[in-house]
Amino acid sequence: MPNPTPQIERASRPRPTVEELQEITRKLRVDTLNMIFEAQSGHPGSSFSCIDILTCLWSYVMKHDVNHPDWADRDRFVMSKGHGAPALYAVLMHEGYIPREEIHTLRQVHSNLQGHPASKYVKGVDVSTGSLGQGLSAAIGMALGLRLNNSPAHVYCLIGDGEAQEGQIWEAALSGAGHKLHNLTAICDRNTLQIDGCTENIKPLGDIGRKFDAFNWHVIEIPGHDFNKIFEALDYAKQYSNQNHVPTMIVAHTTKGKGVSFMENQAGWHGKAPNAEQMELALKDLAPETYFKRLQEAQ
Amino acid sequence: MATLSPAINLEKPEKEALRVQFGKTLAELGAQNPDIVVLDADLACSTMTKYFADAFPDRFFNQGISEADMMCTAAGLASVGKIPFVSTFALFASGRAWDQVRNTICYSNLNVKICPTHSGISLGEDGASHQSIEDIALMRVIPNMTVVVPSDAVETDHVIRWAAAHDGPMYVRLVRPNHAVIHDKATYQFEPFKIELMREGKDVTLCGTGETVYHALLAAKWLSERDGIEADVLNCAFIKPFDVDTLVQSARKTGKVVTVESHQFIAGLGGAVCEVLSEHHPTPVKRIGTMDQFGQSGKPDDLFREYGLDAQSIYESVKAFMR
Numbered sequence: 001m002p003n004p005t006p007q008i009e010r011a012s013r014p015r016p017t018v019e020e021l022q023e024i025t026r027k028l029r030v031d032t033l034n035m036i037f038e039a040q041s042g043h044p045g046s047s048f049s050c051i052d053i054l055t056c057l058w059s060y061v062m063k064h065d066v067n068h069p070d071w072a073d074r075d076r077f078v079m080s081k082g083h084g085a086p087a088l089y090a091v092l093m094h095e096g097y098i099p100r101e102e103i104h105t106l107r108q109v110h111s112n113l114q115g116h117p118a119s120k121y122v123k124g125v126d127v128s129t130g131s132l133g134q135g136l137s138a139a140i141g142m143a144l145g146l147r148l149n150n151s152p153a154h155v156y157c158l159i160g161d162g163e164a165q166e167g168q169i170w171e172a173a174l175s176g177a178g179h180k181l182h183n184l185t186a187i188c189d190r191n192t193l194q195i196d197g198c199t200e201n202i203k204p205l206g207d208i209g210r211k212f213d214a215f216n217w218h219v220i221e222i223p224g225h226d227f228n229k230i231f232e233a234l235d236y237a238k239q240y241s242n243q244n245h246v247p248t249m250i251v252a253h254t255t256k257g258k259g260v261s262f263m264e265n266q267a268g269w270h271g272k273a274p275n276a277e278q279m280e281l282a283l284k285d286l287a288p289e290t291y292f293k294r295l296q297e298a299q
Numbered sequence: 300m301a302t303l304s305p306a307i308n309l310e311k312p313e314k315e316a317l318r319v320q321f322g323k324t325l326a327e328l329g330a331q332n333p334d335i336v337v338l339d340a341d342l343a344c345s346t347m348t349k350y351f352a353d354a355f356p357d358r359f360f361n362q363g364i365s366e367a368d369m370m371c372t373a374a375g376l377a378s379v380g381k382i383p384f385v386s387t388f389a390l391f392a393s394g395r396a397w398d399q400v401r402n403t404i405c406y407s408n409l410n411v412k413i414c415p416t417h418s419g420i421s422l423g424e425d426g427a428s429h430q431s432i433e434d435i436a437l438m439r440v441i442p443n444m445t446v447v448v449p450s451d452a453v454e455t456d457h458v459i460r461w462a463a464a465h466d467g468p469m470y471v472r473l474v475r476p477n478h479a480v481i482h483d484k485a486t487y488q489f490e491p492f493k494i495e496l497m498r499e500g501k502d503v504t505l506c507g508t509g510e511t512v513y514h515a516l517l518a519a520k521w522l523s524e525r526d527g528i529e530a531d532v533l534n535c536a537f538i539k540p541f542d543v544d545t546l547v548q549s550a551r552k553t554g555k556v557v558t559v560e561s562h563q564f565i566a567g568l569g570g571a572v573c574e575v576l577s578e579h580h581p582t583p584v585k586r587i588g589t590m591d592q593f594g595q596s597g598k599p600d601d602l603f604r605e606y607g608l609d610a611q612s613i614y615e616s617v618k619a620f621m622r
Binding site for chain 2 (some may be wrong): 072076078118119120126127128129130131133134135136137138139140141142143144145146148149151167168171172174175178179
């Protein structure tokens with residue numbers, strides 16, 4: 001094994017209040033949008049639907065140690081919906097895996113912040129993603145390998161809902177249950193939109209939870225921007241899978257573009273950078289007062 | 300310098316199946332290295348990964364008929380320190396799962412050994428739907444990928460052992476039939492990344508890869524005996540990276556190069572040879588392979604004759620090329 005084991009096992013941090021989390025993820029949304037604006041390229045809608053989940057995972061659920069990024073028993077994360085990269089980069093920056101100054105380099109030549117996450121450039125990215133449908137299989141491979149190693153590490157994988165139109169997701173669904181994995185939690189970012197429009201008008205996905213249930217996964221459905229529910233689901237998923245040797249799929253019902261009023265529920269903002277005028281409006285929405293007010297109204 | 304051992308009788312060679320050797324070597328390696336794992340897509344009895352599966356059931360994953368899923372699962376295993384060997388038929392490993400091999404394995408530069416069997420037209424009776432005649436081309440264009448095509452069971456044994464110890468993505472192309480053994484087990488020394496000069500001549504260079512090395516050797520013997528034409532015969536097991544120096548040295552000496560492969564004559568061995576020579580030492584090249592057409596059902600030997608890949612056809616093609 002190439003990975004040295006640190007002397008001190010890093011436990012996940014104590015969890016903050018919902019209000020504190022809202023402030024953290026508000027700032028991370030600003031970072032994400034700044035990256036995309038400066039690059040004039042990237043996927044804001046797809047980043048904002050999953051950034052709350054990514055923050056919970058990386059900051060308060062997964063066991064990892066930025067000072068020992070190759071720690072063999074660290075929890076693993078696969079960003080199967082690789083186009084959400086800006087959100088992942090913002091979170092990895094917050095966690096110290098990416099130097100803050102790289103915020104200006106997204107999608108530029110010689111940048112570590114490639115358009116889609118690449119393991120060659122970023123610690124915390126173990127498998128490169130971008131071509132949809134492949135990450136869940138890779139996560140299953142990690143879970144199998146960690147099980148052989150008798151590692152306590154848990155594997156997390158985020159897929160998009162549109163991504164579930166790829167056949168390989170269902171090959172992986174069969175495999176994950178077939179291998180009786182006790183150490184895998186997948187999350188589906190169910191924002192109901194893909195580039196060309198509503199998932200249900202393009203290739204209807206229907207009830208994704210019931211489909212995974214039929215594939216013999218343990219399934220949990222949650223509102224995907226409710227921090228308490230996200231934590232509860234992630235904790236229960238791990239506990240259930242550990243005990244029952246069946247992987248868990250958390251279907252997180254999310255809002256594409258969450259946090260910026262004119263981006264919310266708009267397929268057009270799947271993968272488009274705002275212009276200067278739109279950026280100004282977006283930053284107004286992401287200013288604390290407006291942002292928290294809108295969150296309260298949404299409840 | 301390696302040459303054909305006098306112990307090898309080209310007219311009546313011993314025959315062994317590369318895939319059986321692959322399976323046995325893999326099982327042996329499995330006993331030595333607990334990090335080796337094997338994945339197959341419901342073809343373990345054909346690819347011979349069953350030897351490993353029987354010996355180490357906990358480290359064998361039958362992924363079912365899901366090649367795309369299998370490749371990415373292997374990538375995940377490699378990312379946590381395992382050494383996955385993946386097998387299925389070559390067409391499915393290279394074609395069906397190309398995007399997975401490119402994006403998840405090679406782009407991440409993960410230590411996955413893709414060792415499919417049943418490559419080329421010698422797959423035989425199942426016909427064109429199962430005969431991979433594009434896989435060398437598909438695999439060698441991917442950055443980070445190493446492509447190796449062993450010529451017989453002896454070389455297969457060495458390549459697989461080397462692959463297990465050498466980091467990085469790799470495609471090892473194996474075949475279905477029992478095939479002539481052209482290396483002496485006792486004396487053979489494997490040199491990675493090197494073209495093996497198996498016969499020395501001065502008039503023409505014959506490049507083979509995999510099964511066609513044997514047929515090129517036999518053709519070269521006849522060219523010498525019947526026509527006084529002396530051929531260099533090169534075993535180009537490493538398609539990528541390609542051993543530029545040895546090829547150029549031979550081409551400089553002979554001034555004529557013939558390539559033979561159980562693969563499309565486009566973008567495989569012939570393509571690699573033309574790329575190297577046109578850049579380093581422009582030389583007339585005759586490429587022999589499937590000439591931009593699909594294969595068909597038939598017995599392997601009959602198909603080799605039909606597509607001009609057997610010793611007699613090579614002999615005739617070389618003579619015509621020399622005129």
